[in-house]
Amino acid sequence: MAGRDRLRELLDAVLDEQHTSLEEMAGGAFASPYHFSRQLSAGAGEPPVAMRRRVMLERAAWQLRGGASVTDAAFAAGYDSVEGFSRAFARAFGHPPSEPGAGGHWLPAPNGIHFHPPTSLWVHTGEHTMTQPLDLLVHHDLDDTRELIDLAKQLPDADYRRELRPGQLVSAWEGAEPSIAAVLERTVFTKEVWLAAILGEEHPADRADTPADLVRRHDDVAPRWLETVRDLGRRDAWDDRIVDAxxxxxxxxxxxxxxxxxLTFAAHRRLTVRAMLRDLGHETDEGDPITWLRRRSGGTP
Structure with missing residues (x-):
């Protein structure tokens, strides 16, 4: 067909209110799910499920800034529960939907395609896509840490605290981390203490916890850490200095x-925890960010 814009057709299928799954998106574009996913990923550099999720979250952020309730924004974005929406929103924006955050409603995108109110898309040709790998590294670290803590919750307490590697040092100035409990606690604590230094807050308590307590600590620091990293990127503040009192x-x-x-020591600790879990006879994945991104995107990019 003369003048046919196939990419626009694919995008329309992604964002159609009636299309809530990959199969429905592909049907709207008169393609198989396989070819639909390949065509959109090639043309826009982002899998369709991931794009829809991101754009719907951008729209939700805009709606919330306009006074919409969290419940209304959650169901409009296609979530089955407010709790699920709140977790996804906090992971994406670095703050819960009930609180205002810094910046606008756009999320980092590999293609400059964003929600533009009230029902349109905006293609930002000046987007700095090299921020995307950094955003993925931070997200992977936070998600993978949470997943490992969830695995640790299934261990007997004796295995959780067993000194599998007596005297093990990850970072010399932080002391020995001989157990799964010690390594995971230090993974969370490191973000807590650096966040306090960057934001000028009081030094957090260094304490041993049950896995359930550690989940709460992680879920508190993770969105705040993400928002802080995003803010530093927006201000291009990477070469700035802080004096840590x-x-x-x-x-x-x-x-x-x-x-x-x-990021360096967190990656090392996460791999260390996996090795310690294997020492206890538990199977784990490799912690590969490629696999993580495929799961998060709903398919192979």
């Missing part, structure tokens, strides 16, 4: 090096 004596740190430190 929590250190004795106070010490100066480059902001970008703080994020690199957190």
């Amino acid at each position: 929590l250190c004795d004596p106070p010490e100066s740190f480059v902001v970008g090096s703080i994020l690199a430190d957190v």
